[in-house]
Amino acid sequence: RQVVAHERRDHEAARSEAIGMVKATDSEKSLLVAVATKGGGRVNEHFGHAKEFQVYEVSPRGISLVGHRKVERYCLGGGGEDAILEGVIAALEGIHIVLCAKIGNRPKEQLSRVGLRVTDAYGHDYIETAVSALYAAEFGIRPLAATA
Template identity: 35%
Template structure:
């Protein structure tokens, strides 16, 4: 059983869709979601992690610290290594809603959790 609302982090370029790659995100929008409503709480700035052929480990630590109080992070794309690091702090990496509207996606996710379709 989960207690709603849940906090969800979203990587978005423009604030309308889940449109940013995890490693390229410069900010995460933090939402409170229930099966019936979704509310933007704040925007948290981060240093982007992916620097082309290499990555910035200190930026990764900062991102993990920034999203650690969230149930899940919604991204357009995320690699296996970053997924493992996100999962290790108890946050789920969700990319199946890539390029879809933020609010619709978060409401769908919360409804799937409520119905038991989505594993915690």
């Protein structure tokens, strides 16, 4: 129980700090970020294993979960299927950046070809911390330190 309580406090503190940083900007812009997660409020799912992506909007109003994009798992035990990847790409239409814990070179290249940015640089960070850091990098705002 103590471990769970500590994790919840840590997550809430990181979430509050991330939202505060985003709200303190003078930017009018927003980003839609798709996150591969297994839960726990972290970026902790491999791109190829994701069955859905949580979609967050980040703007000066804050960080909000705005939906889910269901997909078929791209990676089925060592390799991916091109037809499935095409479906994943279609499901991510309108997304600016995809966050995941890990991604292979082939899907990363395919996503890049269609203009979708993807990063595993925030793997296992809290979602709000990762999203606020992306927003900061995108619009030249001082980023928060990662809290893994």
